[in-house]
Amino acid sequence: MPKDFLKGARDFYDVVVIGSGLAGLTSANMLARAGYSVLLLEHHYQLGGLATWFRRRNGHIFDISLHGFPVGMIKSCRKYWNAEIADSIVQLKGIRFENPQFSLWTTFDRQDFTRILIDKFGVAPDVVQSFFETVRRMNFYDDQTMTTGELFERFFPGRDDVVRLLMEPITYANGSTLEDPAITYGIVFSNFMSKGVFTFRGGTDGLIRKMRAELEKNGVDIRIRCLVEKVEVGPDRRTTGVVVNGRRIGCRAVVSNANLKQTIFELVGEEHFDSSFVEEARAVRLNNSSCQVYVALKPGVGFDYVGDLLFHSEHRGFDIEAMLSRNISSRTFSFYYPDIRPWRNRYLVVSSTNARYDDWARLSREEYQASKQELIESTLDCLEQYIPDIRQKADHVEAATPCTFKRYTRHWQGASFGTKFEGLAVSKGLPEQIAGLFHAGSVGIIMSGWLGAVNYGVIVANEVDKYLTPAAARV
Ligand SMILES: Cc1cc2nc3c(=O)[nH]c(=O)nc-3n(C[C@H](O)[C@H](O)[C@H](O)COP(=O)(O)OP(=O)(O)OC[C@H]3O[C@@H](n4cnc5c(N)ncnc54)[C@H](O)[C@@H]3O)c2cc1C
16 A cells, blocks of 8 residues: 555645745745644655755765855744744855956955946946946836846946846846846845845755744644645635645645646646636746756865855856856856855765756757766866866766756746746736635746745735635634
């Protein structure tokens, strides 16, 4: 008999949360804290979604998406999780750029970028200040027609070196391009510029362990290896439950942390929505995916400090096509020193690149394996510039592609950062189509990344609370 991962689960909950990415986890936590019964269903054997890690022989632990997030994560974790989680967040001080146009180190905050733009790039101080003020004031209700490219052209015409400095890290962080609305850039860039880049001391496994403990304390019923196959919709267009691992479980509200398009077209079914909404949803573009190469050094072997995050490129100018190409010329290296997990004394490197799903999914099995090996070899070649004897020092090396991300998260096309901007309106519009159905997960560029996902989880939990307990019913 296969193990029943739903053993002991009730037949009815106030809320079912589908998926345990940071948005799903946060929604579940908020709703349980508010007193609702919550069932959290995750198809993988591990919680966290893309906020994840894996272990390899010799005690190596690789983090997948722990490269950096803005300072706002401290406040969000303190408020919506707990002080222990918030207190483990620390700053990364060595952010580095190495490319044919410039070589520099920065703390990646407004003060340091102001210095660099004026002293190194020769931009007039009033232009720099005006740029920072403009992007800091940007918000969701602003003009959504101006693109990021147009924003840069307004302040730094013809300066592809400045554009590269300002844009490359944000493209790595959320897949956005010069064609995306400038507000998406402004919001995310300003979040980083307020105080720099932060990480979680203790690693992703430590974070998720602490989150799990908090969820259990608040009474969330957590189930792994539970694949939701269907969201049930009643004749009055109200959600009434889910089908998971072949079993029906009833509920008053569903929060889907699965990919937005998967939620609409697979879990619910387009027949339940207005045709205009279906058209809108169909037009939503998915964001790009990623490739990664993971390198663990032999136990007891290390390397001198070469920075925490390194944006390396052999390409001239900011070029999204080159960044997505399988013929890789740009990589972001995350260097992990023993202080990330002080009790382990390990050195690791993770190289990340933006990538297109189709470039990898259409390969034959042999081509796929050969391409992965090529990715590993070219990454090690590149890394030798910073850690000269990396091939001798490496104990374990492996690679992930968009197909890997798809397999573990079920995201269409292995999307790393949800959808493009238009996905946000569709995500927010779901409950107007089907009462009790909500989506909380990476969408619209601004609601992605660790901070975006946590904050969107909170926003959606508040909406669910309002739906379950309307103002008139509150005393
Ligand atoms: C390579 C890479 C590097 C990144 N680096 C950073 C970084 O440095 N900083 C940063 O802030 N962000 C980074 N990100 C982005 C960040 O990790 C994500 O935006 C964020 O973690 C997404 O959270 P989410 O809530 O949208 O859900 P996801 O993490 O996408 O999780 C969704 C969950 O739903 C589950 N699920 C889906 N369908 C079902 C179903 N039918 N039944 C049950 N469960 C289901 C999936 O298994 C998954 O666990 C990176 C992403 C990638 C891929």
